[in-house]
Amino acid sequence: MSTMNAPAASVTSASAPSVPAAPRPDQLTERLGLGIDRVMAESGLWAPQLAARAFGQARGDVTRATQLLRTHRTSLPRLGRSLPVRAGELRVVRRISSAFRNPPGGQVLGRTLDYVGRLLDLLPEEEGRQRAVLASESAHEHHDHHGHEHPGHEHPQHGHEDEVERAPGHVLSVFREMDIVAPPGDHDDPEPYDITRHPARPGVPRSALLQTMARADTGALLYLWYGSEWKPGGQEAHEVPGELRHGFLPIRVEHPHTGRPVTVGDVRVSEVVSFHSLTRASELPRHLDVGYGMCFGHNERKAISMAGADILLGHYEGTERAAGLQHDVLLTLDGLDITGYTEHQKLPHHAEYRSVLERATAAAAHQAGPHRTGPHPGDTA
Amino acid sequence: MTTYPTTEMPSTDTAVRRTDRLAGPAPRPGIFDELSKREIRRAVLSGIAIPGYQVPFGSREMPVARGWGSGGLQVTLSLVGQDTRLKVIDQGEDAGVNASNLRRLVVGHVGCEEETDTREADVIQSRHRIPEQPLQDGQVLVLQVPGAEPLAGIVKNMDEQRRMHAEADYSKMWVRLYEDIVHNGLITNAAGYPVLVEGRYVMTPSPIPRWDVPKLNHSEGVTVLSAGREKRIFAVPPHTLVEPLTFEDRPFEVERTPGAACRLCGSDDTYIVQEPGPDGTFSTWVCSDTDFCRRRRAGDAPEVTALEAALAHTREESTI
Known part of the structure; x- marks a missing residue:
């Protein structure tokens, strides 16, 4: 699919296209982490780096990124199983x-988008991020055990280590x-069913x-x-x-x-x-x-x-x-x-469709046929 | 022998050797591992052993959407080798977007030979068509299947569908066809017309036009049908009886339009699709099978198409 959906930019621009710098996978993980988490969940594969890559290559389409990640896994042999954990x-x-x-x-409460009324932040990106970090730091100074922390969700300096x-x-x-x-x-369901096999x-x-x-x-x-x-x-x-x-x-x-x-x-x-x-x-x-x-x-x-x-x-x-x-x-x-079924709707169906039209025409001809033209004058039936 | 990064850890070395044995010969990177291919081949063999029976299989994710031939692609990838001549068509065309993409994928992965001439192909993957050229002994036709279950429109419950297949209880299917005649005067099933395979299983032939259905009967080639999304594979081995479901007084009808012929090669004995004419309406026709049309024009195609040969065979059978 990737080969068919190459960006059209190079076709439209007259001169050599200038390619904007692609975000690095770690930048994607930081800014779009919930989207990447969704890709991993729907893939059934834990691979943050690969998922970030897939998410970027799918231009933010979770399902396409999921397809990329699952397809990648298909290319690898399955070598073992992890042990059950509680x-x-x-x-x-x-x-x-x-x-x-x-x-x-x-x-x-931890890191979450919940609990705080939010408006779209119209500050310049960098300034907004800086303020969020400052707010986050001051919140940590008065950190209570119920964790009313992280009023913003942008605080790159404070990752998992202080959670x-x-x-x-x-x-x-x-x-x-x-x-x-x-x-x-x-x-009695001791051995898990493997839906991938x-x-x-x-x-x-x-x-x-x-x-x-x-x-x-x-x-x-x-x-x-x-x-x-x-x-x-x-x-x-x-x-x-x-x-x-x-x-x-x-x-x-x-x-x-x-x-x-x-x-x-x-x-x-x-x-x-x-x-x-x-x-x-x-x-x-x-x-x-x-x-x-x-x-x-x-x-x-x-x-x-x-x-x-x-x-x-x-x-x-x-x-x-x-x-x-x-x-x-x-x-x-x-x-x-x-989505596979949805995608398939976009493929040509004309060979099949001719058959459909032929049946519709035949059925219409039958309806209009001599035996359906209604009673003739003088017909006693 | 594949070279692996050397390491001083003896345990890793053991693990590498074990990996190598598990995964078979050195795999080409991408798409599919060898163990999975073997699983697909087993499902295909089961399908051939029980003609028309839907074999469940652990369908893998392919680099195309589940609906763009992921099932057919898995079968094709499991069957082709480097010396295989592979033809891929969609709606009869070698140059269709889906066909081109799948062909590029397989050739890029396996390095097999691209082929458009139906006579020369070892494996033909197709969506919605069976070629006009009669298949020969040794050829494999792989059909992409969007919906594997012919009873799906009649009963929704999958247990009930399986029971009906297991007991060959197709009475509801017959009633459906009968009601169709009562309501509409004819059987309105268009493409994907249900067939009875070797007198046992009702099967969908995939959404091929009715034009192609008789070609499955006593075919010289193997037909493998694969549904990636629905995770089922089924097959029609060579010389298998395949009959479209119909009543004695309702002969099975293929798509024919009197007076219509391909504007390129002039054929009126091939499956033709409508094209806009000079007046902008769909008034002209062209062959759906582009390879056959090209060879007709070059005088390199047989007089008798696969459909005519199949119908002649059926007539012969019925007079014996």
Whole structure:
């Protein structure tokens, strides 16, 4: 595709075109980090440098960048698997709970675009950045534990190093001890389904559904959840994220010689655990339903949608709705699939279309044929 | 032998050798690793073993959108070698944008030979057409498939679709065709007309015009159909019975327009598409198969097209 979509600038300019300096991948990561995170999540591949490159080459089109990144991975042999890690190991840089004023481990607001009313900043870029840094520094001087920091989001000098990193306990485990959440299903799903190697169809285990949602197009997933019958105001109560986290998870592999787990790096993820009080026929609403969402990078919108959709899937499991819902999750959320179909609309179809026109003409001729011209005068029929 | 960066760490050396063995011969960088190609070939072989059956496969991401021939591309890349003569067409044309792009990709990756003459090609990847030149023994036709499931428009539930295929329960398909006749007086299915393969599986032939459907019957070549987005591969081996679904009193109709002929080569026995004439209306016609049209003009094309040969064969069969 890249060969077909070469910029047209060189055609229109008469003299030798002057090429503006391309932003470096690290500049893209700094200024457009959330977009690059989205590319990695939708690719299902953690590779910040490559994703930044892809994002730039796709001129900011998340789906095209995702295509580039996934296609790049296809070109590489798969050599091994990392070991499972517990989500409790997640070292948070942001952690909030909407369910509790003060959850165990505390609220850690971290770096976010939330909480501050924002207007488009019309200052010159450099000046604006400088002011944001100053504001950020003064905020740090009065840093309180609730983290009312980072009024701006442009503070290159203050990266991850001064953000809180720790691993508070999950609200879910507190709820489990209180016996107010639905017990884990009796699913026997020990070996995760691999959606990159086996096409997923309705009836697949939950791991396939979660993988599909983790790689889904953010907008499509958001719609599936928001457009479901529970939203908006379909019921009086809605689910609440008991937990929203953004942070680092270690990646471990088995050492080829010693067999011991070795940490080889980490990935940044967003994680959401949502709770919803739902009743089923012949069941008291004693237990909260739990939904889980996790994706690469910082994308809370996606993780919240995923957790909500997970509750939805769990709620309808075993009912008539299940196959339809699973169908929508598995087959209408992948960004490459759904945009691939859109892209194909632009290809020539004239050989096929002649056939369509021929049938339309034939059907019209049949309608106008002698047996359809209406009763003749004197026809007694 | 591929040279790898040397390192003093013996463990890395072991890892490199293991990598080499896993991935097969030294891979060319880009597009596709050898293990994945092998997986595709296995799916193709399964498809050939069960004609018309849709084999699920772990479709990979290709450098083209899923809809621009990513399925066909995976099959083609898995089949071609450096000495393969490859023809790629879209709507019958070698020069179509999609065809040119895919050909450039494969040739650039594998270094195989570009071919436009259907007779000389070993592998022909196509979108929406089967060439007018009858295929020969040893040739492989790879068709790009946008929608693999012929029952998709009849039942949405995938379990039900699979059950219907498994039990060869195609009654709903027949009812659909019958209702079409009742409502419209004829079967309105245009391109991608459903076929029954070897009396067993109902299959979509991909959106080829009905003109091309009879060519699948008892073809000398292998036809592999691949849907990248829907992650399914299916095939029609040589000398396989392929019948378009229709009723005894409703003969299968191909696209014919009385009096119409290609303005370039004069053929009226090829699939022609409309073109604007001097008056600006779609009043003239040209061959969709540009290779065949060019050879017709040069006197290098056979008298009998693939369709005529296929229809003659079917007539012969029915009189036996």
